[in-house]
Amino acid sequence: MTEKPFQDYYPDHMAQCYGCGRLNEHGYQIKSVWDKDKPGESVAYFTPQAHHTAIPGYVYGGLLASLIDCHGTGTAAAAAYRAAGRPMDSEPALRFLTGSLHVEYLKPTPLGPTLEIRGRVKEIKGRKIVIEEWILADGVITVRGEVVAVQVPDRLVRELLESVGK
């Protein structure tokens, strides 16, 4: 049985994200799961398209930042449920938004191979979960990143949506 990705547990109003929303048909639809072979590590795979270029032949840094972002918030949500010993579809919902994002471009990332985005919890402090991440192309780490994901009460998410008439 294939494990259900973290992002596929998101309710509809959290599933429109350009990076990871299963309902955004124009977006990247990143899918993250726990790596069964490496306890504590999450993994996602993504194959950039030809136009996702920086200089020709190399992946655009903004896309790499996006992968770090959405794999990070997904991993944070999954980690929060896991820390609470609860399945991801249980209530009350644990929602996370990106508080900050840091990306180090260690070397140019070749455009072509499927990228492997990996993450693990670095720290849990109150409502914030820090996820450290790295991206591999052909088995070589080209990017390191960190996301501070902030837990947002579902009530606040709904207030945000109402404030823009959604």
Next chain:
Amino acid sequence: MTEKPFQDYYPDHMAQCYGCGRLNEHGYQIKSVWDKDKPGESVAYFTPQAHHTAIPGYVYGGLLASLIDCHGTGTAAAAAYRAAGRPMDSEPALRFLTGSLHVEYLKPTPLGPTLEIRGRVKEIKGRKIVIEEWILADGVITVRGEVVAVQVPDRLVRELLESVGK
């Protein structure tokens, strides 16, 4: 006379970028200029599309990171030419790639208004130029960011291109 944007000075092999390349028809084509009314500040404007969403009604963080990225490297290049007292189309070429990127999401950025991306030089240290930036929506700062842009000799850029057959 309208000022020519920094990115429109990039040679063809630096103009394919998904974020700011004038030759990438699928990309964002960000255009940055010095703000004549605020000395030392660069500015770019960008209107996200409907699918560039985080939660409905708000702009996707990965796009905001991309705007910080490309406005930052553009500002770094322009600042380097300015520091050398040279026009941007003069030789030898000054090329910059992103070394690291940091983004703080201060509050959700509403989806709809044209965003204003502003930047200025924070520090020049050797081949690295640190650009601090901020993004405004309806006049309110929603994002702060920082890019460390690294000057790369054109010879190295060409070696990278040759290594992937471009």
